[in-house]
Amino acid sequence: MPELPEVQTVVTTLRPKVVARTIMGVRHLRADIVSPTGFGLAASITGRAVRSIDRRAKRIIFTLDDGNRFYIHLGMTGRLTVEPDTAAVEKHTHLICDLSDGAVGGIQLRFRDPRRFGGIFWLGIESDDEAALGPEPLSVKPVQLAQRLARTTRAIKNALLDQRVIAGLGNIYVDESLFLARVHPLTRSDRLSGGQVRRLNKAIKQTLRRAIRHRGSTLRDYVDADGAGGAFQLMHRVYDRADEPCVTCGMKIKRIVLGGRSTCFCPKCQKKNHG
Numbered sequence: 001m002p003e004l005p006e007v008q009t010v011v012t013t014l015r016p017k018v019v020a021r022t023i024m025g026v027r028h029l030r031a032d033i034v035s036p037t038g039f040g041l042a043a044s045i046t047g048r049a050v051r052s053i054d055r056r057a058k059r060i061i062f063t064l065d066d067g068n069r070f071y072i073h074l075g076m077t078g079r080l081t082v083e084p085d086t087a088a089v090e091k092h093t094h095l096i097c098d099l100s101d102g103a104v105g106g107i108q109l110r111f112r113d114p115r116r117f118g119g120i121f122w123l124g125i126e127s128d129d130e131a132a133l134g135p136e137p138l139s140v141k142p143v144q145l146a147q148r149l150a151r152t153t154r155a156i157k158n159a160l161l162d163q164r165v166i167a168g169l170g171n172i173y174v175d176e177s178l179f180l181a182r183v184h185p186l187t188r189s190d191r192l193s194g195g196q197v198r199r200l201n202k203a204i205k206q207t208l209r210r211a212i213r214h215r216g217s218t219l220r221d222y223v224d225a226d227g228a229g230g231a232f233q234l235m236h237r238v239y240d241r242a243d244e245p246c247v248t249c250g251m252k253i254k255r256i257v258l259g260g261r262s263t264c265f266c267p268k269c270q271k272k273n274h275g
């Protein structure tokens, strides 16, 4: 599932191809992937230029030249790519926008999502839809993170997956960050020491920056706007490495199920807190 580094990579690769171009027409739209239900997306974006593309949490936010905004969420299997209009249209493609062509011929923005956990969400000009989102992990301050974690008794792994606590992390980067910070995933959030929160804050930022440099992790479906996969999956230290040796101490990586999600950690490097 695309998390912050993958979504950031999609945004970075979309920008040079899409910003300042005009959406000349919406060629294909599966209406039930648009929220709110029944919203006339095609009529609202046709003829508009894309002013900017930004990331907030795992959302890809498009701002149009009339100030209206919408975002695309990639869900589990979503792909947002820019392709020549001559490229074969793959199954499960839910949106195709013709973009004004420069010297290079017709190109299209395409959104494909076989499992349809993703979607297109209209924001308009006023709505910011921010209420459900916590701060960005790359810019959250240690004291801010400490305050948010102190408010919950949940296991730290579950708290970090909650987009209202901190927005943009998922299973891969939470497991990797907890390993780097040497924090056991079952530690109660409100019982983390000051030192542990500081280490965690640093570990989250380091892990995400490193993943962004390597263009994210491709496990199955994820590709950037150019259709290229990431390379960070080769650098995972605990995620999906159950029973393999810890890169630090050689101990077998353990896998548990927590809140319905697979969780991998090193029982030696990530000791449980006492008391």
Ligand SMILES: [Zn+2]
Pocket: 246, 247, 248, 249, 250, 251, 266, 267, 268, 269, 270
């Ligand atoms: Zn270890």
